[in-house]
Amino acid sequence: MLAQQLANGLAIGSVYAIFALGYTLIFSILGIINFAHGAIFTLGAYFTYTLMGLQFGFNGLLAQQKLPFGLPFWVALLVGAVIAGLFGVFLERIIFRPLRARGADPLLTLVASLGLAVAIVNIIQYLVGAETYSYPSGAALPGAPASVNFGTTEAPVIIRTAQLIIIAVAVLILIVLTFFINRTKTGRALRAVSEDATTSSLLGINTNQLIRLTFFLSGFVGGVAGTLVGLNVGITGPYLGISFGLKGLAVIVLGGLGSIPGAVVGGLLIGIVEALVPASLVSYRDALAFAILFIVLLVRPQGLLGRPLIQKV
Amino acid sequence: MNDFINTYGFLIISLVLQAILALSMYLPLMAGQLSLATPGFYAIGGYVAAILSVRTFLPASGTTFPEPLQSFVLWLGTVFPATPQGQAFPVSLLLVEMLIAGVLCGLLAIIVGLPALRLRGIYLALATIAFVEIVRVVSLNLPITGGSIGIFGIPQPYPTKFEFAWIAVPFLVIVALFVYRLERVRVGRALVSLREDELAAAAMGINPTYHKVLAFTLGAVIAGACGALSAHFINTWNARQGTFDASILILAYVIIGGSRTWLGPIVGAFLLTALPEVLRGAADVQGIPTFLAQFLKDGRLIIFGLLIAFSTLFFPQGLITPNLFKRRGGSEGER
Numbered sequence: 001m002l003a004q005q006l007a008n009g010l011a012i013g014s015v016y017a018i019f020a021l022g023y024t025l026i027f028s029i030l031g032i033i034n035f036a037h038g039a040i041f042t043l044g045a046y047f048t049y050t051l052m053g054l055q056f057g058f059n060g061l062l063a064q065q066k067l068p069f070g071l072p073f074w075v076a077l078l079v080g081a082v083i084a085g086l087f088g089v090f091l092e093r094i095i096f097r098p099l100r101a102r103g104a105d106p107l108l109t110l111v112a113s114l115g116l117a118v119a120i121v122n123i124i125q126y127l128v129g130a131e132t133y134s135y136p137s138g139a140a141l142p143g144a145p146a147s148v149n150f151g152t153t154e155a156p157v158i159i160r161t162a163q164l165i166i167i168a169v170a171v172l173i174l175i176v177l178t179f180f181i182n183r184t185k186t187g188r189a190l191r192a193v194s195e196d197a198t199t200s201s202l203l204g205i206n207t208n209q210l211i212r213l214t215f216f217l218s219g220f221v222g223g224v225a226g227t228l229v230g231l232n233v234g235i236t237g238p239y240l241g242i243s244f245g246l247k248g249l250a251v252i253v254l255g256g257l258g259s260i261p262g263a264v265v266g267g268l269l270i271g272i273v274e275a276l277v278p279a280s281l282v283s284y285r286d287a288l289a290f291a292i293l294f295i296v297l298l299v300r301p302q303g304l305l306g307r308p309l310i311q312k313v
Numbered sequence: 314m315n316d317f318i319n320t321y322g323f324l325i326i327s328l329v330l331q332a333i334l335a336l337s338m339y340l341p342l343m344a345g346q347l348s349l350a351t352p353g354f355y356a357i358g359g360y361v362a363a364i365l366s367v368r369t370f371l372p373a374s375g376t377t378f379p380e381p382l383q384s385f386v387l388w389l390g391t392v393f394p395a396t397p398q399g400q401a402f403p404v405s406l407l408l409v410e411m412l413i414a415g416v417l418c419g420l421l422a423i424i425v426g427l428p429a430l431r432l433r434g435i436y437l438a439l440a441t442i443a444f445v446e447i448v449r450v451v452s453l454n455l456p457i458t459g460g461s462i463g464i465f466g467i468p469q470p471y472p473t474k475f476e477f478a479w480i481a482v483p484f485l486v487i488v489a490l491f492v493y494r495l496e497r498v499r500v501g502r503a504l505v506s507l508r509e510d511e512l513a514a515a516a517m518g519i520n521p522t523y524h525k526v527l528a529f530t531l532g533a534v535i536a537g538a539c540g541a542l543s544a545h546f547i548n549t550w551n552a553r554q555g556t557f558d559a560s561i562l563i564l565a566y567v568i569i570g571g572s573r574t575w576l577g578p579i580v581g582a583f584l585l586t587a588l589p590e591v592l593r594g595a596a597d598v599q600g601i602p603t604f605l606a607q608f609l610k611d612g613r614l615i616i617f618g619l620l621i622a623f624s625t626l627f628f629p630q631g632l633i634t635p636n637l638f639k640r641r642g643g644s645e646g647e648r
Contacts (some may be wrong), residue, residue: 104629110438111569116622122612249439249442284450290442291443294429
């Protein structure tokens with residue numbers, strides 16, 4: 001029973017983790033929380049659905065439409081995530097860069113990203129309606145069983161194939177991203193910008209280009225996370241990303257704002273703690289992440305793995 | 314005129330109520346504290362009014378509470394008697410509810426604010442988002458708040474919605490005057506100095522914690538009382554009334570209207586609350602192409618979101634800035 005819940009927690013926790021990575025990447029560079037990230041997450045799920053050549057429902061401008069071709073799930077996931085990443089770059093170009101150029105208050109940037117989130121969610125609703133969509137069963141691994149029993153027949157630990165895929169993809173993304181940031185030259189430049197943007201631009205690092213890259217990476221992992229959630233529970237409508245967006249805040253604060261390992265630890269912790277909530281209290285589960293968020297902020301505002309906040313005069 | 318009031322009465326009162334909420338979020342912002350807790354207190358205030366006037370606090374028939382609570386509940390039942398069918402809810406009781414809601418929210422704000430206001434900037438915003446979400450989930454689950462259905466059939470003090478203006482408009486005027494005066498007395502200037510530079514203000518002998526908690530609590534009192542009024546106005550109250558979405562919206566009122574003067578939040582609330590209705594009206598104008606009319610009707614939230622996003626670029630200070638007064642008035646003093 002415990003093993004089963006841990007497994008469920010691990011699956012949802014790894015989605016939280018890669019979702020929160022998108023927040024954390026942008027926060028570490030720009031010091032802002034990009035609330036449009038939840039909307040990009042939703043977009044990623046819809047992009048994959050569209051690229052697979054699946055038909056839309058009865059509402060919205062694109063009712064009953066579909067692409068003339070259909071890509072296999074994995075290709076669609078990748079292309080969809082790339083488009084989501086490019087969309088992130090587009091948002092950076094039209095809103096965040098002009099705001100940065102004017103030296104805008106972080107508060108103002110926050111409001112701008114909230115406005116973008118509202119606009120994107122409603123554009124989705126305008127185009128394809130608020131219906132629930134889901135990828136065809138077995139889309140990811142044709143022929144694979146729907147679930148695998150890792151326990152014994154007496155004490156079953158049943159993990160659905162979708163959950164296994166989620167965990168595997170999340171681990172893959174983490175490994176690649178960690179390698180990229182810690183071992184490559186661009187990654188090193190990225191860390192330099194997050195340390196001090198002005199100094200690194202004086203040292204010949206193209207700050208604007210790196211910020212664009214950050215938005216791409218953030219959109220990319222957000223798009224992947226969206227598709228994975230769509231695979232697990234279906235695309236439940238344009239508001240899919242909003243609840244994740246809020247949970248993601250709890251995750252990054254728990255792990256430490258701007259810390260990549262922190263986002264992973266925070267995501268897994270919150271996923272597992274949520275899975276361990278007893279059935280009688282399950283309706284309070286959504287408050288749990290926020291209760292943790294509140295307590296962490298009061299006790300250890302820098303989070304589990306973040307650097308302590310130093311106030312400069 | 315009557316037609317106009319029948320059509321837009323609800324909207325006009327909504328404008329006033331939203332403006333009050335905007336001012337309640339403006340108060341902590343005056344001290345430089347980005348608090349998004351207003352919808353949480355608004356929700357609690359609304360539940361206080363709904364619980365008291367619909368009398369959901371009474372135990373289900375046959376069950377009793379443990380003793381001190383039981384007598385208290387019965388006493389409360391005599392203070393807030395059931396409103397007979399077809400009769401108006403007494404306005405005096407509505408005012409009492411607003412008072413109770415305000416006091417309760419104020420006390421809660423002190424309890425929440427004392428630890429939370431040690432946090433700065435984005436951290437405080439996150440903590441207050443957490444507060445709003447916790448209030449929402451708890452109210453979704455408690456029997457006294459009606460669970461996910463909420464509380465409906467809240468008794469009406471007036472036969473038409475527009476007559477709520479008798480309470481809402483004076484309430485807004487009082488709050489606005491209060492904030493206007495606050496900006497010009499010692500406490501208010503202390504708040505502004507905290508916004509500009511907390512360290513320097515503290516060095517000048519201003520107690521940061523005291524003033525921050527004060528601003529936060531004042532905002533909570535206003536939001537709570539406004540929630541109590543809104544509950545009667547809207548007639549039903551459920552967990553959808555105080556959500557993160559509402560936090561965004563109210564923050565947008567303040568930022569777009571202007572976060573440096575008392576008038577900004579009011580103007581922002583008026584504009585943004587009226588905007589969806591204006592767009593809906595624009596769709597009915599004769600002679601515009603069908604696809605445009607359709608877009609104005611169904612896509613007005615898209616326009617709304619884009620307006621919020623781009624106004625941060627074009628009006629970074631908000632629409633109403635303190636300079637506006639200076640130029641016009643000439644002798645505002647050395648503000």
